[in-house]
Amino acid sequence: MAPSPQNPYTAAGVDTAAGDLAVELMKSAVRRTHGPEVLGGVGGFAGLYDASALLGFTKPLLATSTDGVGTKVAIAQAIDKHDTIGQDLVGMVVDDIVVVGAKPLFMTDYIACGKVVPERIADIVRGIATGCELTGTALVGGETAEHPGLLGVNDYDVAGAATGVVEADAVLGAERVRPGDVVLALASSGLHSNGYSLVRHIVSRAGITYASDAPEFGRTWGEELLEPTRLYTLPLLRLLEAVPEGIHSLSHVTGGGIAANLARVLPVGTWVEVDRSTWSPAPVFRVLADLGGLELESTEGTWNLGIGFLAVVAAERADASIAALQAEGIDTWQVGVVREGALPEDGADGFGHFEQGAKGVDGGAVRLVGSYAHTA
Template structure:
């Protein structure tokens, strides 16, 4: 047993945990986090728990809380490879908060969790600043979070991020399969790129091609890392405005994440219904074509992995589809019709029927993608 003189002044620091660095990270992120706070948020930054005044819920007849949790996946490996961490936070908000709007809910608040091998204050602040900016863009209060240093478990430059959010919707306004009818139009909302799904395939392709994330991507005029870190488009605010402005025209929404277009649309369709999604109505973004070519893959082979240019799908009443597409276009989101819901006999073919435990409708992609830019 060592003598008192041999005992480290800070044994936790000697074990690899720097609490002072964690405190500095909090100081660096405080102003960004506070900008997401309205009068409903109490207690400021740094408490054991975030407090949110729920008085406004009294205005609801039958308020339902909606919740979602997710991460960013292996996209963080690319951020780490080029030491660029200011966009991953927006990806996290997109993966978490945009799931809540699928049921028509308005997000209220979000919390985040960052696990890392070592706390680098500016890096943590960059990540949280991105989360805060995404929260501000979606009307979500960032009410709390945690940064945990895990030396020996994670490498010095390794980290992962996750988050959870809560929203609210009136019970009789919940969107979903129950509202969908034959003849409804399916609208596609353009993605900003890969968003935050399918990066294990992306990284596999890049590695096999012998590319470096810091290397120049001739097709895009920037580094590969910058191209692949294009942040996830945020749909929550435009979709909530669309729902508010069109009454009951929006029947269901689908967030195109893991599983691709067909599987995610099938989840929000009623049993017995089906949709043919027409590939000829759009051209997948260049990033998908270039990656598929590098991997010697047909685009169709990636449809269960990547969004291929469609980040969200909206199922709307046929007589309001044109107005809905126009409204979303005015918000800067290219929107177009890709299919129509049918409840007739299911044609022969390879359909996705439900997904992720949901016994929903059937969807398949038909036709060929456009060659040029849409």
């Protein structure tokens, strides 16, 4: 009896059986994100979500966002640790939706890889599912694509998209902001998922491997640099309920840094000076800057430097907002006040210029002033 011919797709480097096994390994984690609104389970051509809850809205607006994790995946690949990169993806995608005050509904993911290793793919998706659970988001579908010859055997990239909903008259944004509003900073968990090309450049130039012990952090370099992105969605949604009418705009501090992202959610004609002396950037920022021979101020357009989110709130609701977020376990403090009128002169230190609008948004103006605080 002649042997069965080999599947030509397998011979070309695509293992469909490995993809099926990966789906089986991730199924239970994905199902945990499903409420009664999700129909059809895992594995369909399209995810189904019951939108009848939107009938209770007067004028529901859908909010959507898409993003990836960037070159942080290279560190996960280098130390073969893939169970947290999915939370980073959720942070980059879902936490953009809450900026307008929207509640996330569902998310889909996409993983491109050189070779499907079922356990690796399952780890990535379990991380995405964990992030979805922590943000109240249903993971309704996804795709894993094997690209032999285009990506190396151990290479992969991840991306995702999410959809949320907000009542039209509850949308947050620059139009709600008034002079005298207070700007609150919400602490980050570390680097989050931005600026890793600079991180990897510094580490490489210093001759450090990601498996190397880092006494400054009490763990390896790879473990420190893979610290998952903090997720802000549910704490911020609860804040919006606890402090109604007090929250005017929110800003997710991602690519571009603190000043540029805050400027996007301020109205034209207003400005804010963010006081560096109100916080001390975490050791990871200081150690990396020192290794790279950089001033911390020169990295402000690249790293979040300890602030993952910013909230612009009515001055009389600032204390209540801080207390609510502190109760959620998020260190929160005041960094500035919204002003209007002529801009103060630029500082003489070279780091005192204003960022005015960003990413196509003609917004307000922001600059960082003073010197960072130091902790013992």
